[in-house]
Amino acid sequence: MIDPYEMLGISREADGATIKSAYRKRAKTAHPDAGGDVDLFSRLTTSYELLCDPVRRKVYDDTGFDPELADTKDLQGLVILETLINEVILDEREPGSFDPVAAMRRKLTDKIVNARIHILEMERHRARIRNHIDRIGRKPETDVLGRMLRSRCETIGEAIGRAENEIENIEKAYGMLDGYSYEIDAVAEIKSAAE
Template structure:
């Protein structure tokens, strides 16, 4: 079991204000910019988020659980995404014959993945700016509690939460693409008539060719018609 108190470097009886102080002190060295590592900093963030919340801290002290166990239902999330995309197609009131439904849904999911990845990159850059801001912050006077530090802590937790949420959604979107590879939405009933039409047109063309050949091999209309009688002296 992970010892969150050990990660924070505090006693189990430490009051909340000591948790804030310990986090700010540890964050300077645990962050990659301060010589630490991403893993160490993430552990510190988790420890702080649990121990600074009275309810979560009490549950951790009692059960040792950092969070209630919530399995990542990858297929369930993927199916929800597919259901949403299919719903848009179903209610679009467009002729399905004019749509490549499979390609349409796949493209929409790929666009979502790209947007989520862009959001993760944005949040990571925001985290880097926050870290620099934390390092540049200097308090002019002494007082009870550091409200600005708490605000920065809140932003840090929010950024980590957004990154985690987007990364989870990306996994579900990618799983949705894998599932859709096994399916086709082509309207097979619309294929047969088109083939019949093509066959009928070919028959018509053959008939026209045959008719043209017959006409070309027959005497011309002028030759086939009887000649008019030449006028006589009696008119």
């Protein structure tokens, strides 16, 4: 994730004039026509546009994320965290009586474990199909069964790839929880346990 304030070299309290001035100063050297890097100039422009848009800036300041500055994995991680946040919001237990951050970490860990188990099952299934392919006699003219079995192997391979991608996204979401802790209120915890 790109920090637009860092990109422009300004403080978080910068006003519109300061943002514009910093952008113009950096754009002079970063612009491709001036020998600058195309990617750097693109990130610089996106940062400027974000900070000039009061709604996007507020969202970025509140969350630390902006879809245009985020990596695809960051966005997928945010989507995963969003569902967990919704569960925390809907949890009827008294705030302070349980640790929602630890609960989110447990759920993410469970998702990773389940996805890895699913991958192992798919790999075993694919190995059985490959074993059948190796043992089946082929019809001289056309190999309908062989093509069907190979197609199944390819489909399983694609599913394994998607599951591995899902694990990467979940791990990204898990990493976004780094540095967070939650203070448990001992009285609320006891009260919640009694209910």
